[in-house]
Amino acid sequence: MSPTNFVHLTTRSLRLRATVPKRAITSPILPLQTRTLFQSAILTYPRKDSQDRESINTDATEYTKSGTDDTAAHEVEAAFDPKLTSPEGEKKKAGEGNDQNPLEVSPANREVSKQGGKEAHGGSEESAGSKKRSGSGSPPKAGKP
Numbered sequence: 001m002s003p004t005n006f007v008h009l010t011t012r013s014l015r016l017r018a019t020v021p022k023r024a025i026t027s028p029i030l031p032l033q034t035r036t037l038f039q040s041a042i043l044t045y046p047r048k049d050s051q052d053r054e055s056i057n058t059d060a061t062e063y064t065k066s067g068t069d070d071t072a073a074h075e076v077e078a079a080f081d082p083k084l085t086s087p088e089g090e091k092k093k094a095g096e097g098n099d100q101n102p103l104e105v106s107p108a109n110r111e112v113s114k115q116g117g118k119e120a121h122g123g124s125e126e127s128a129g130s131k132k133r134s135g136s137g138s139p140p141k142a143g144k145p
Helices: 003-019 069-074 076-080 087-095 117-121
Strands: none
């Protein structure tokens, strides 16, 4: 800051003080609201068990309508028995003694896993000839058909 600017600022503040009446009551300026300069997000962990680095918890925390991969794998006979090879047999074995069958919504359930509509026969919902082409050619010019 140059010396001329400093002198200019000090004389300006003196002039402002001189214009205030001597009997005026001045109160200190208080901030209306205080804010912190930096805000940080609260770090949250997905679950308590994930803090231990020596153990692993493979149970899922999400809600599903049927079983997850972990619950299907816990059914040892259904998952790893070489004598059970049909999907229907594995589904039946996995459902024994459980509240819900972990293989209910899987390829083992043919009713759920089959395709429906015209897509089952290898085609799209609408035939290709019934749609107008998109973006081919230029738009008609003004005055020309």
